Amino acid sequence: MNFWIIQTLNGISFGMLLFLLASGLSLIYGLMKILNLTHGSFYMLGGYAGLVAVKYTGSFILAVLAGCACVTIIGVVMERFFLRRLHLQEMPQTLLTFGFLFIFSDLAMLIWGSNPETLPKPALFEQSIPLLGTFYPSYRLFIIGFGLAVAMLLWWVQEGTRIGAMIRAGVDNEEIARALGINVSLLFTLVFAFGAFLAALGGVMGGPIVGVFPGADFEIMLLGFVVVIIGGLGSLKGALVGGLAVGLLDNFGKVFFPEFALFTIFAPMALILAVRPTGLFGRE
Amino acid sequence: MLNIEDVHTYYGDSYVLQGVSLEVMPGQVVALLGRNGVGKTTLARSIMGLTPPRKGVIRFRNADITHTPAHRIARLGIGYVPQGRQVFRSLNIRENLQVTARGDGQWTFERVLDLFPNLRSRMRSLAGKLSGGEQQMLAAARALVGNPGLLLMDEPTEGLAPLMVRELGRTIGELKQAGTSILLIEQQLNFALRYADIVFIMQKGVIVHKCLPEELASDTAAKSRFLGV
Numbered sequence: 001m002n003f004w005i006i007q008t009l010n011g012i013s014f015g016m017l018l019f020l021l022a023s024g025l026s027l028i029y030g031l032m033k034i035l036n037l038t039h040g041s042f043y044m045l046g047g048y049a050g051l052v053a054v055k056y057t058g059s060f061i062l063a064v065l066a067g068c069a070c071v072t073i074i075g076v077v078m079e080r081f082f083l084r085r086l087h088l089q090e091m092p093q094t095l096l097t098f099g100f101l102f103i104f105s106d107l108a109m110l111i112w113g114s115n116p117e118t119l120p121k122p123a124l125f126e127q128s129i130p131l132l133g134t135f136y137p138s139y140r141l142f143i144i145g146f147g148l149a150v151a152m153l154l155w156w157v158q159e160g161t162r163i164g165a166m167i168r169a170g171v172d173n174e175e176i177a178r179a180l181g182i183n184v185s186l187l188f189t190l191v192f193a194f195g196a197f198l199a200a201l202g203g204v205m206g207g208p209i210v211g212v213f214p215g216a217d218f219e220i221m222l223l224g225f226v227v228v229i230i231g232g233l234g235s236l237k238g239a240l241v242g243g244l245a246v247g248l249l250d251n252f253g254k255v256f257f258p259e260f261a262l263f264t265i266f267a268p269m270a271l272i273l274a275v276r277p278t279g280l281f282g283r284e
Numbered sequence: 285m286l287n288i289e290d291v292h293t294y295y296g297d298s299y300v301l302q303g304v305s306l307e308v309m310p311g312q313v314v315a316l317l318g319r320n321g322v323g324k325t326t327l328a329r330s331i332m333g334l335t336p337p338r339k340g341v342i343r344f345r346n347a348d349i350t351h352t353p354a355h356r357i358a359r360l361g362i363g364y365v366p367q368g369r370q371v372f373r374s375l376n377i378r379e380n381l382q383v384t385a386r387g388d389g390q391w392t393f394e395r396v397l398d399l400f401p402n403l404r405s406r407m408r409s410l411a412g413k414l415s416g417g418e419q420q421m422l423a424a425a426r427a428l429v430g431n432p433g434l435l436l437m438d439e440p441t442e443g444l445a446p447l448m449v450r451e452l453g454r455t456i457g458e459l460k461q462a463g464t465s466i467l468l469i470e471q472q473l474n475f476a477l478r479y480a481d482i483v484f485i486m487q488k489g490v491i492v493h494k495c496l497p498e499e500l501a502s503d504t505a506a507k508s509r510f511l512g513v
Contacts, residue, residue, distance in 0.1 A: 165379040169372040176370045179332045180384045181358035181430055 002134040007255055008248065013140040015247020016147025017210065020202035021220060022227035022239040023154060024195025030171045030234030031191050033090060034083060037097040039199050040221025041104035046071045046200025047212035048112050051119055060122035067204040068197050075196025079189050105217055114214050119207030143205055150198075151240050158236055167191065171234065223250065226269050232282025241280060285310045285434055285465045286331070286362075291340035293323075293330045300326040301337065302489035308434060313456070313466045315480035315497070317473065319512060323489040324469045325367050328438045331467075332364050333357045345433065359386065363432030367439045367469075369419040371426065373412030377403050380411050380422055381429050389431030390462070396425045399455055417448030424455065434465045441472050449475060473513060477501055485510045 025039045046067035053059070053066035078100065086092045125139035158164040170177045170184050178184045202220075203212070210216075227246045231238025246265060253264030272279065286308040293301035300323045308314045318324050329335040331342055333354035342350045349357050358364065372380050381393060397404040400421045406414070411422055420440055427435060437456075441449045449472070456479050459466060470476040476483065477497040485493040485506075493500075493510055500506060507513050 162382055165375055166383045168375055168379075169383045172372040172374050173370055175334055175354075176364075176366055177372070177383075178354035179334055179358055179364045179366065180426065181355050181386055182383060183355045185353070185355075 005132055006134065006136060007251060009136060009140060009144070011248035011251035012244060013143045013209070014251060015244035016143050017202045017206040018223055018227050018247050019147055019240050019243030020150065020198045020205070021224045022231065022243050023236055024198040025224050026228045026233055026235060026239045027191055028195045031167055032188055033088065034097065035094045036195070037094060037221065038078065038100040038104065039195070039224055040217035040219070041101050042071045042075065042196045042199035043203040043220045044108060044212065044217040045074065045104060046203030047119070047207045047216065048108055050204035050207055051117055051212055054119055063119065064201065064204045068200045071200035072193050072197045075193040076189060079192040083192070101217060109214050116211050116213035118211045119204065121208040139208060146205065154236055226265055228279070229269055230272050230279055232279030234283060235281035238279055238281035285345065286467065287343040288331070289341045291330055291337045291342060293326055293335055293337045295326055295335060300489050301330065304489070304491055306484050306491060308465050308467050310465055311463050312481045313460050313468060313479050315476035315483045316467065316469045316486060317476055317483060317511060318486035322486045324486055325438055328436055328469060331436060332362065358430065361433035363427030363430050363435045365423045365427045365435065365437040365440055367442065369423045371411040371419050371422050374410065376408050376410050377422060378407040380426050384426050385429040387431040391428045391431045393429065396428050399458060400425050416443050417445060420444060420448065420452060434467065435459065436467050438469045439471060441470065441475050453478065473507070473511060
């Protein structure tokens with residue numbers, strides 16, 4: 001019984017990290033039609049920047065701020081000075097993000113070397129707490145709560161605010177949104193930077209449990225794409241449900257069939273693609 | 285209000301507008317007529333900055349907007365009612381109006397909804413689920429809440445039932461009374477003639493005829509030559 005509770009919570013907490021990653025990935029694709037292959041790099045760079053901040057200041061909160069700030073700036077620069085020039089040219093944009101993926105991967109290797117590192121947990125959540133007759137790390141519970149809070153916040157922005165409605169209008173019909181006075185170019189920068197911010201947030205938050213290591217960018221990007229394929233590109237609900245599904249599949253897959261861990265993720269993905277090519281909550 | 289001078293626009297490789305000149309004076313309703321495919325919608329897209337001209341000048345309230353980004357052109361005061369309505373399908377009626385509402389002119393939500401009472405009772409309905417006529421009303425309302433000085437309507441009667449066409453006509457009449465300048469691109473000759481102060485006819489990317497509506501109404505030769513009716 002304990003085993004199931006603990007493994008389920010492990011899966012859900014990892015799923016929340018994937019949600020942070022996938023919601024940005026999904027939003028960027030929905031509005032800008034860009035498959036951002038640099039998204040995993042944002043996650044990894046967030047983790048490394050957080051690591052540096054923690055080494056110098058010892059503060060986890062500063063690590064979160066530093067990680068998110070660095071990567072958000074990288075996101076703004078990438079969108080303003082590179083992706084913008086290739087507006088709506090899907091293949092060149094994808095290749096460009098692919099190029100950035102390699103650049104960031106090599107840079108990270110150069111700066112931080114090839115040893116896997118872990119961020120220390122924030123002091124407040126260092127302990128395990130009693131839970132249903134067992135002990136469970138409070139930090140993972142915190143991640144679950146935090147992920148849910150972010151999900152609710154994103155939902156409110158998307159459905160309840162004017163800027164959320166503007167983004168949805170841009171997703172519906174970018175050209176007409178422009179012609180009716182919505183500054184879609186600015187929305188593009190905001191959405192790309194915000195997606196980068198969320199990925200970096202995932203990277204720092206995940207630092208204490210998943211760690212930061214070379215190759216994290218590829219690994220996490222792959223999972224992120226599985227999440228949006230299962231959940232449906234462009235759907236916030238899809239990113240949440242997909243994130244939890246992949247988090248649980250990944251966790252139980254590694255527990256029960258460690259040698260087939262990837263299979264337990266990709267088999268359900270293939271199945272969903274066969275039945276619902278647009279994912280669970282995708283459009284058309 | 286709007287001055288278009290010798291505009292040449294390409295759509296991909298095809299040379300669509302081959303030197304169009306046209307003007308709309310303040311308070312005027314100008315009808316632009318022409319058969320399918322002569323470039324009327326391309327002219328609308330050129331005005332809005334969606335397909336900027338390669339040559340020529342477009343001025344709005346004396347400001348050169350030829351190469352201004354689309355969202356700025358809209359904010360300067362041109363309300364666009366695109367062909368095929370193109371409402372934001374996954375937004376409800378209220379949101380469709382909220383995202384384009386701008387400025388504090390005469391067109392408040394209340395006033396616009398008075399003009400389109402059908403919309404008022406369905407503010408929470410998704411635009412994608414509305415009938416064609418309701419979508420057309422929404423497209424017009426969406427342009428109006430931006431408080432434009434000029435309304436650019438591209439074939440608003442297309443695909444509408446006669447009853448809805450009459451309803452739309454009533455609205456255009458009221459807008460005209462309120463002093464709104466309108467550039468009305470149309471295929472339905474009688475509809476355009478009823479509301480226009482002046483008529484331009486386009487053929488193969490150029491303006492070939494300019495006249496008063498009553499002149500065109502009685503000019504069978506021009507009608508059959510330019511419009512095939």
